[in-house]
Amino acid sequence: MNEAEPAESVGSVGPDFGPAGMPISLMVNGRARIVRVEPRTTLAEALRDGLGLTGTKIACDRGACSACTVWLDGAPVCSCMMLAVEVGARQITTIEGLAVGHALHPVQAAFIGHDAIQCGFCTPGMIMACAALLARTPNPTEDEVKAAISGHLCRCGTYPHVIAATLAVAAGRGIGS
Structure with missing residues (x-):
């Protein structure tokens, strides 16, 4: 001292x-x-x-x-x-x-429509990552979506549905196809 x-x-x-x-x-x-x-x-x-x-x-x-x-x-x-x-x-x-009042964010709605939610534990993190990707890259490629969620672990294996949902939002299809 x-x-x-x-x-x-x-x-x-x-x-x-x-x-x-x-x-x-x-x-x-x-x-x-x-x-x-x-x-x-x-x-x-x-x-x-x-x-x-x-x-x-x-x-x-x-x-x-x-x-x-x-x-x-x-x-x-x-x-x-x-x-x-x-x-x-x-x-x-x-x-x-992300939601505005009772209106879901397009990524949230697309996750529901594309069955990208199973147990739901990874879902909030995945949605946040996909919505951030779309905010900075409005028309991402499949590889860009994969890169955006590459650090996210989904024990149910919904990755193909997450990618489809994100690409559908980017294409303006939302929860369809």
């Missing part, structure tokens, strides 16, 4: 740095939300446990399956790999934020 420093300042932690929860503001689905989190709380946990947005699924809890995919400033991210306190003022969009 440096003799010029008072003993109480060495290693001291401010009241907002845990282990107890601290309030943070998150911009979620276009709304400012306050949630109390411990510094170790992941974004996925804050969304699910703190804000009740349970559409974001936690499966592997280590970024290997992508079930927890949300958008951060429009880009898909694994929310289990980011601390809630790291988000700052960036915009978070969850699966709940």
